[in-house]
Amino acid sequence: MTVRRVDWMALDEAEREAVLQRPTMALDATVRVAAARVIDQVRADGDAALRALTRRYDQVEIDAIQVAPDAFLAARQAVSDALYEALVAARDRIATYHRAGMAEGFDIETAPGVRCGRVIRPIGRVGLYVPAGSAPLPSTALMLGVPAMLAGCRDVVLCSPPRPDGGVDPAVLVAAQLCGIEKVFRVGGAQAIAAMAYGTGTVPRCDKLFGPGNAYVTAAKQAVAQDAGGAAIDMPAGPSEVLVIADSGADPEFVAADLLSQAEHGPDSQVLLLSDSVEILDAVTIELERQLATLPRAELAVQALSSSRLVRVRDLDQAFDISNRYAPEHLILALREPEGWLDRVQAAGSVFLGDFAPEALGDYNSGTNHVLPTGGAARAYSGVSVSSFQTTISVQSVSREGLRAIGPGAAEMARAERLVAHERAVTRRLARGDA
Amino acid sequence: MTVRRVDWMALDEAEREAVLQRPTMALDATVRVAAARVIDQVRADGDAALRALTRRYDQVEIDAIQVAPDAFLAARQAVSDALYEALVAARDRIATYHRAGMAEGFDIETAPGVRCGRVIRPIGRVGLYVPAGSAPLPSTALMLGVPAMLAGCRDVVLCSPPRPDGGVDPAVLVAAQLCGIEKVFRVGGAQAIAAMAYGTGTVPRCDKLFGPGNAYVTAAKQAVAQDAGGAAIDMPAGPSEVLVIADSGADPEFVAADLLSQAEHGPDSQVLLLSDSVEILDAVTIELERQLATLPRAELAVQALSSSRLVRVRDLDQAFDISNRYAPEHLILALREPEGWLDRVQAAGSVFLGDFAPEALGDYNSGTNHVLPTGGAARAYSGVSVSSFQTTISVQSVSREGLRAIGPGAAEMARAERLVAHERAVTRRLARGDA
Known part of the structure; x- marks a missing residue:
């Protein structure tokens, strides 16, 4: 395993640009065409298309597309008490954080006899996509379901691909139920996006779609968002990424663990470490090798690490310049006085302060949302929040x-x-x- | 001139759907291909492409692409004191309203030792597009410039098409200056969008683009928003539209004037009037003919009115159901107790309450923003606000x-x-x- 080491000061502008180049997501014309074909098929044939496409792509026969009420009960029984309690506690903490950030209406006088205000409304019907490719993601069901619930959306629809036995992952069902979601459909991929954007006999048509997914899901989301008769989407999605800024006092074991936890998401994940300390860069390199040796998904992580970089910088100020230029989805500040550096963060999805704030806490249960802008989108987009599930309407009374x-x-x-x-x-x- | 009269109760579901069908914006494949070609040309040839495309589409030779500092001075002199004062007052009122709606950061404890918060950051560089097709739109410069200024964006860039004399409309320049904008470029159309999204020698590359425009501008905005290396955009744009709900006490002269003020925007504007009073529908029809007779842009308005509808409804409750389904950009409640009906509004861009709140006030100087979701996008999108120019970053400290x-x-x-x-x-x- 080799992670590329570079010295920022020794690079010219083109080389610097190359270091910050993200591994491209495979969203080429082939993927777009395939997604468009799936969308056309679902629009034309509705539920029959969903069954046929699920047979083809998931190798599963689904009869009833909607998950039956008793499946939720069975799912609760299939999930351990420890996991159930962790999901409940995570939901409550996510709700606490998201409630604190909710926007409120207002009403002011801008001139004598001119009252202008803003009212906030839930988006009527929203569609949540919860992937289950290499692993099911009940945490994503919470991250989308909790703000949808707080926003007060009238109708919340959730799609997730079926397992080989035809059912949706029990933990995902439990997470959905913890957010009050009753309409769950066992459909995945571009066909799930098409179904929620245009509706089928079974799946209701939604105003806005949320959630991460593979290249086909992303292409389908982009296609329906472009169509005036389609649906809005949360944000452009891409491979996950983390940027760590570590000072000489950082703990190499923790830093390496954080880099690996990002890398295990997939071969196109990207991790960057910036430090002004050669000793830390050396120590993290050794730790990466040591920790990789016992990691079950090591092949994936090794692939991801191949496009990753350990970067020596002149000082922390330079590290923040680079980070703002890159605009990472996750930014870990493994610094002695991290709070004092927060003002330097201009563009990032979510920031983790200090040695005891691994990104994994934000992924699961610190309370913040894990659906975040990737690929540099953090320059102009924010992570999912309650306001993602609401609209604001201006009102004037004269x-x-x-x-x-x-x-x-x-x-x-x-x-x-x-x-x-x-x-x-x-x-x-x-x-x-x-x- | 004929405006179609329909009775909602007499329609079947397909006919109802047809009544609410919007005139399609001419965003067909030809427009998309043309916009894509312009984008390619600007990316390849930069400023030279901007000059060539401006020669071709605006029939103007531009040497310096950026408006020189002394042009702002000349513009102020070219604008009447009455207009200048109106612009200043409008800016101040827009600022008052938008400041009241600004989001704030927060910081809470979600568990002992787990602090989660949100910080708000301006988007670094934003690009504003101010059209000047049939007429220059200084009001749009204010509607985009004021929230950009309040957000604290580091760099604000504005593009507007040149007039036959090669200059940008003086009122637009004055409005830009009132918002502290110094970087104005005399470029319009898809080429302006491409320049701001990718940068040229003269025009800086922007993180997010804002503003209305014709079909080519809209197609270009969609294209750059889809490109991972492009720029984010404010919202999908389409022809302007108004829906008026009038009760039997409404003033037919005012209602007709509001319908016409929307219709004059262009041939694809749409206006809908819903009323439970046949007398009002009759009186408005007569008023429309009477007022049209003296209107300079009557041909445009007549075209727009041809795809518009005066709809008789059973009662006001039904009117609100129809309005929520249509999700109009502008919603005028010409009702006796309009405040009491506000709770029934689920989806709309901006709402106008009562007989003395013409839409024109929201277009110019009540304080609310006039860049609003069209084409039904109000179901999932909101109008432009300060938060459109900001990102929120979540932070956890553990x-x-x-x-x-x-x-x-x-x-x-x-x-x-x-x-x-x-x-x-x-x-x-x-x-x-x-x-």
Whole structure:
């Protein structure tokens, strides 16, 4: 196993760009065409297409597409008490954090007689996608289900691929039920996205779709988001990634463990370590080899580590410049005074402060959301929150007095824009003797 | 001129669907291909492409692409004092409203020793597009510039098409300057979007693009938003639209004026009037004809009105059901007790309450934003606000005590997801005698 070591100071601009280049997600034309074909098939044939595509891609025959109510009961029994309690505690902590961040309406007077405000509404029907490729992800069901519940969405739909026995993973079902979700469908891949975006006989059509997925899922989400008759989506999705900034006092065992926990997500995950300490870089390299030796998913991690970098930087200030340029999904600050550095973070999905905050806590149960912008999208996108499941509507209420206060200004601007009907909608009201 | 009158109760489901069908925006394959070609050209040839495309599409030779500092001074002199004062007052009112809606960070304890919070950051560099097709839109410069300024974006770039004399409209320049924007470029269309998304020698590359535009601009925005190396965009854009709900006490002159002020935006604008009063529908029909007779942009409005509908409904409750299904960009409640009906609004961009709140006030200077979701996107999208120019970053700080509190639960969930390296990132820390 070799992780590439580089010295940032010794690189020219092109080499620096190359170091920060992400492994491309396999979203080539083939994937887009395949996803588009699946979407067309689902739109044309509905539930029959879902059954046929599940047969082809999951090698499973599904008769009833929706998970029956008694399956939730069976799922609870199939899940250990320890896992159940962990899921309940995680849900509660995620709810506490997400509730604290909820937006509120307001109502102010912007001029005498002009009241402007904002009301917040849940998105009517939302679709959650919970992947189960290399492993089922009950944590993702919580990360999407809790904010949907807090937002008050009228209808919450969840799709997850069936296991070989035709059922949805019991832990995913338990997590769904802990969020009050009753409509779960055993469908995965691009066909699940198509079903939720356009509706089938069984799967209801949703206004917005959420959740991570493989390249086909991502391509399908992009396609339906582009279609005016499709559905909105949470954010562009890509391979997971972490950037660690470590000072000379960091613990190499912990740093290596965090890098590996990101790398095990898949061969296209990326991990970056920035440090001003050669000793730390050396020690982490040794630790990586040592920890890899006993890791069951080592092949995956080795592949991911091949596109990863341990980068020596001049100082921590330079490390933050690089991090802001890269805009990582996860940013771990393995620093002695991490709080003091937080102001330097301009773009990242989620930040982990100190030696005892492994990324895994954010993935599961610290309370923050783990559906986060990847691939540099953190420059302009935020992670999933309750507001992802809501819209805000502006409201203005104008009295006669208010119209007298701001109507003439509006008419002046309308004239400048040569929009005469706009002007007249104002002046006709102003002209009324009683206005 | 004929506006179609329909009786909702007499329609079957397919006919109802047809009534709510929007005039499609001409975003067909030809437009997409043309926009993609423009993007390719700008990426390949940079500023030279901008000059060539401006020559071709705007019939203008531009030498310097960036507007020079002294042009702002000249623009102020070219704008009347009345318009200048209207713009200043509008800016201040927009700022008051948008400041009131700004999100704040927070920081809570989700378990003993586990602090989770959220910090808010401005998006680094944003690009604003201000169209100037049939008329220049200084109001759009304010609607985008004010929230960008309040968000604290480091760099704000504005593109607007050149006039025949090669300059940018003076009112647009004044509006830009009122928002502290110095980087204005005389480029329009898909080429402006491409320049801001990828950068040229002159135009800096932006993280997120905002603003309305024609079909080519919209297609270009969609294309760069799909490209992982492109830029994020504010929302899907489409033709403007209004839905008015009027009761028997509404003023037909005002209602007709509002319908026409929307219709004059362009031939593909759509206006819908819902009322439970036949008398009002009759009176508005007469008013429309009367007001059209003196309207300069009557041809446009007549075209728009041809795809519009005056709909008789059973009662106001049914009107709100239809409105929520349609999810209009603008919703005018020409009702006697409009505040009492606000709770019934589930999906809309901006709502106008009462007889003295014409949509034109929201377009210009009530304080709310006029960049709003169209085409039914209000079901899942919100209008532009300060948060459109910001990202939120989650932060977790975990002490040894915190790790002991939530680490075992995280490890349990990691085991369920078969992510051993995740589990070990937690258990290695727990295993430390000092943890």
